[in-house]
Amino acid sequence: MAEYADGSRSAPSRWGYGAERLPVTLDELAGPKSGSVALPLELAWSGLRVFDLGDVKLLLGLYRIVLNNGSTDDFVRYLDQEHLVRHWSILRKMLGRGVRETWEEAFPELRRSGSV
DSSP states (O other), X not given: OEEOTTSOEEOOOSSSOOGGGSOSSGGGOBOXXXXXXXXXXXXXXXXXXXXXXXXXXXXXXXHHHHHHHOOHHHHHHHOBHHXXXXXXXXXXXXXXXHHHHHHHHHOHHHHHHHTO
C-alpha cells in the first residue's frame, strides 16, 4: 500500500511507475557486467531477447527494456550499478519521463551522472 502526504492509503497502480518498484540502493544491482544476457519473454516480448553486453547499443537496449518493464527482482538480476551510472546520461533520454524521474529522485547519483 502507498501512503500519501495526507495520510490516505492506496494500493499502487499496476500501470504506474512508482518508487516501490525500485531497489533500496543501487548496490543491490547484481546484474552481469559482461557476456550475453537472455531476457525472458515477459520482459522482451517483441524483437531481440539476447543482448551482448560488450556492444554498447545492445547493452543500452537491454537496460531500456528492463528499466521500462522490469520489477524489483528484474532490476537486481539484470542491471549492474556501474553500467547504469556510467550510461545514465544516454539511457535517461531513452526512457519515459515517469521512469526517468522515479529513478533520479530515488538515486541522486544518477541525476549527477546524467548531467555530464
